[in-house]
Amino acid sequence: MYQHIRVPDAQRITVAPDLSLNVPDNPILPFIEGDGTGADITPVMIKVVDAAVAKAYGGRRKIAWMEIYAGEKATRVYGPDVWLPEETMQALKEFVVSIKGPLTTPVGGGIRSLNVALRQELDLYVCLRPVRYFQGVPSPVKAPEKVDMVIFRENSEDIYAGIEWAAESDGAKKIIDFLIREMGVRKIRFPATSGIGIKPVSREGTERLVRRAIQYAIDNNRKSVTLVHKGNIMKYTEGGFRDWGYALAQSEFGAQPIDGGPWCRFKNPKTGQDIVVKDSIADAFLQQILLRPAEYDVIATLNLNGDYISDALAAQVGGIGIAPGANLSDTVAMFEATHGTAPKYAGKDYVNPGSEILSAEMMLRHMGWFEAADLIVSSMEKAIQSKQVTYDFARLMPGATQVSCSGFGDVMIAQMEM
Ligand SMILES: NC(=O)C1=CN([C@@H]2O[C@H](COP(=O)(O)OP(=O)(O)OC[C@H]3O[C@@H](n4cnc5c(N)ncnc54)[C@H](OP(=O)(O)O)[C@@H]3O)[C@@H](O)[C@H]2O)C=CC1
Numbered sequence: 085m086y087q088h089i090r091v092p093d094a095q096r097i098t099v100a101p102d103l104s105l106n107v108p109d110n111p112i113l114p115f116i117e118g119d120g121t122g123a124d125i126t127p128v129m130i131k132v133v134d135a136a137v138a139k140a141y142g143g144r145r146k147i148a149w150m151e152i153y154a155g156e157k158a159t160r161v162y163g164p165d166v167w168l169p170e171e172t173m174q175a176l177k178e179f180v181v182s183i184k185g186p187l188t189t190p191v192g193g194g195i196r197s198l199n200v201a202l203r204q205e206l207d208l209y210v211c212l213r214p215v216r217y218f219q220g221v222p223s224p225v226k227a228p229e230k231v232d233m234v235i236f237r238e239n240s241e242d243i244y245a246g247i248e249w250a251a252e253s254d255g256a257k258k259i260i261d262f263l264i265r266e267m268g269v270r271k272i273r274f275p276a277t278s279g280i281g282i283k284p285v286s287r288e289g290t291e292r293l294v295r296r297a298i299q300y301a302i303d304n305n306r307k308s309v310t311l312v313h314k315g316n317i318m319k320y321t322e323g324g325f326r327d328w329g330y331a332l333a334q335s336e337f338g339a340q341p342i343d344g345g346p347w348c349r350f351k352n353p354k355t356g357q358d359i360v361v362k363d364s365i366a367d368a369f370l371q372q373i374l375l376r377p378a379e380y381d382v383i384a385t386l387n388l389n390g391d392y393i394s395d396a397l398a399a400q401v402g403g404i405g406i407a408p409g410a411n412l413s414d415t416v417a418m419f420e421a422t423h424g425t426a427p428k429y430a431g432k433d434y435v436n437p438g439s440e441i442l443s444a445e446m447m448l449r450h451m452g453w454f455e456a457a458d459l460i461v462s463s464m465e466k467a468i469q470s471k472q473v474t475y476d477f478a479r480l481m482p483g484a485t486q487v488s489c490s491g492f493g494d495v496m497i498a499q500m501e502m
């Protein structure tokens with residue numbers, strides 16, 4: 085039934101009625117190689133994951149990798165204009181858990197982001213990006229170990245919805261005309277030459293994201309959830325996010341206002357510890373995480389803020405070369421690095437595969453394969469401590485030996501044997 089996808093002779097991961105996963109010992113896992121450096125890092129990720137699974141389970145468990153296509157490789161397999169084949173979407177839904185390399189999005193004209201399209205079409209409304217420090221990683225800040233945050237970035241709404249019209253297009257003219265004539269808008273400074281973008285942010289979208297962030301704080305014994313927004317300026321979108329987030333903390337988790345609010349607090353039902361729900365305006369937040377990172381823990385924010393914050397925080401702990409991520413719906417999960425295709429390094433076996441490998445580590449944990457996930461973390465720590473690292477770390481680490489992308493994977497695998 086698939087045209088170009090070769091389905092391995094192995095078992096599917098399925099979702100139980102209570103939304104838990106049934107993971108067989110030989111699960112089929114779809115992967116998208118990715119554009120640019122995707123072709124460098126994806127094979128390394130697969131090799132490291134296979135080694136960790138083999139070591140952890142002694143052959144009892146094994147992943148059956150299944151290549152599916154998106155981006156430039158899809159145009160080579162399916163035809164010049166097919167960037168995101170229908171059967172890729174079908175496989176991502178059918179096989180439930182998957183991993184992808186980065187995909188190119190041109191600036192200005194050209195195709196819209198395939199990454200955003202995948203998230204929207206699969207309703208992967210949570211972009212989960214944990215940011216933690218690995219001992220020994222070179223960092224531009226004095227105390228990078230104080231950064232231990234988990235970003236819940238809303239993935240389905242906001243300005244990312246892609247509802248926009250180019251300046252001077254019929255669409256832009258129509259919308260501007262409507263705003264001026266029917267809505268009495270007088271504040272578009274240059275109406276004849278303005279591009280127009282729409283920023284939808286809903287109560288339902290906010291609630292499902294904030295609910296997941298608070299539940300994560302409960303399950304992982306975290307101290308606080310910070311709602312990050314620019315609600316002083318964008319009152320009904322970003323401000324709505326803040327207000328709906330607080331309201332949900334109170335109505336669903338029993339949070340009580342602290343000193344009259346708006347901050348509020350409730351007891352973690354699993355541990356009895358306080359969890360504080362607070363908020364921060366995005367610009368101030370960006371300086372706070374640099375100056376006082378220990379005060380922040382779980383972060384819930386909108387799509388664009390989350391995009392900026394995830395790269396900024398990653399920089400504090402060594403850069404996007406080791407910043408992992410996951411895109412989650414209530415059933416489907418697609419794991420991917422935080423960084424992009426880094427085209428200038430494509431095909432050079434040069435970049436850090438750490439971000440993609442740690443995304444796979446999150447995937448193994450999601451599947452309940454904790455022993456293999458733990459092995460990946462420990463071998464990453466040991467590889468960094470051995471100072472055999474890719475260029476991004478080597479250039480900032482005195483006494484380091486620079487290794488290639490695949491070389492770093494081999495160092496990790498060698499550490500698993502020790
Ligand atoms: N989820 C996705 O698929 C994403 C896709 N993109 C797309 O990727 C393309 C390129 O975007 P761009 O803005 O250049 O961002 P990139 O994340 O691709 O690269 C920016 C810089 O980050 C560093 N970097 C990136 N990846 C690695 C790595 N694996 N190891 C070490 N350092 C790394 C490099 O820094 P240095 O030069 O200092 O070495 C690189 O020049 C665009 O088309 C964009 O749309 C962007 C983000 C996410």
Ligand SMILES: O=C(O)CCC(=O)C(=O)O
Nearest residue numbers: 188189197199200391422
């Ligand atoms: O889709 C893109 O090209 C960029 C996406 C991005 O920056 C991200 O997911 O963090």
Ligand SMILES: [Mg+2]
Nearest residue numbers: 391392395422
């Ligand atoms: Mg980004």
